Amino acid sequence: KHHKYSALTSFSDALDLASDQREIQHVCLYEIGWCSMIELNYGEAYRAFERLKTESRWSQCYYAYLTGACQGATGDLEGAIVAFKDVQRLFKRKNNQIELFSTKKAEKLRSPSLSKELCILSVIEILYLWKALPNCSTAKLKTMTQVLQGVDDASCEGLKNLLLGAINKCLHNTKDAIQYFHLAAKDEVGRLSNSYVQPYSCYELGCVLLNSPESAGKGRMLMLQAKEDYAGYDFENRLHVRIHSALTPPRAAVQP
Template sequence: CHQPVNCEISSALTSFSSALDLASDQREIQHVCLYEIGWCSMIELNYREAYRAFDRLATESRWSQCYYAYLTGVCQGATGDLEGAVAVFKDVQKLFKRKNNQIEMFSMKRKLKSSSISKELCILSVIEILYLWKALPNCSNAKLQMMAQGTGIDDASCAGLKNLLLGAISKCLHNTKDAIQYFQLAARDEGGRLSNSYVQPYSCYELACVLLNSPESTNKIKFILFSVQEDYAGYDFENRLHVRIHSAFASMTASAQP
């Protein structure tokens, strides 16, 4: 097997499916298995299996039905079942309960409207989830290349998000030059700032991380990271990014020591 990651995901899916069958009387274990099956299926771009797993969680789990409904909707739409996805996105609104919950707020804001929904937009939304939850490095090169080809959406409001994701995919494929270009494009995208508030700060951070591995000056990288902290506020997953920026500064300080 030439893709170790792919083999591991495939083995994990088999194990979680077996565990799900064996846990017929243990609802909590079933839900853990369904969650992992959903995630492994997304990583494999098997949208149909992913939406089946998340659909069950949205119905049965008490944890965050709103979030599970969102995952169900984007995966269902990614299969091409747009009618089914539209119905699920209506449920996202009904199931939204916790305004102080970052994940539910994200799901609520990102739920797709029936007027704008398309298979391409749903696929982009699946890739976005994989990026935000740091799952792209677990995807095989073949799947990453499929993702890059599947981001053919032309909607101007998604341009920044599309470039951020193409940059992240290029970074995973070790195409540094392409990654830098995509992150720079995403960082300059003002048009999508309303619909994707996190795209610009995350793009700047990603650009700084890629430049860390190139001959760029430390001062330039520090300037980019300081700019993210000073120029952006109130975006999705802001705290998460500040933790990563702090870690990047710590790493630069450690590597500068003799």
């Protein structure tokens, strides 16, 4: 706890000190945004990402998406919809996975049925995809579980179960994690709206099963299925890298 708090303080101090060094300021803003998301401090996160959205040259489209998700998570849905409209306007790199993902998600969220819960779901999704959930405290993970269980939207059902599985995996509730990953892998409706949910769920289920000797064979099979049976979804090569490293036994240290 203390460690994370001091990281945030240090980045805030650095931000003040680097007033004439744009790049350093942006690194600090990015870290403040991420630390705040991990702490579920949506207001702080949205302010950091909003500055990056206007100042950064790296990917304004992605920062606009993060701004919208965090802003909506605070309950400011009107502001979030404005940010989600910006995502489309700032979409520049047609072959950039992160920008494509941000644009598709923003388009879906920009509807009158937008809710605070859906925005929080989107923040948790980002934390999951960027492998940041293991950095979240037990208390925050439990808060996420409560919010997700309240999301009632058929098009997000698979994603919701994938995220609940990932959170339970972090909390070492293996039985619950397995159940949620099973549900997510079976969800056909979600396949249309979140194409990566099924292959990622298959992979996650494989990971959990690989961990115990009696189910390792089934785990390997699921990993291979995740790799072979799906194509053309978001972050595909990223998943292939994860599958490869999960299936490659660690090599014994080679003597120099």
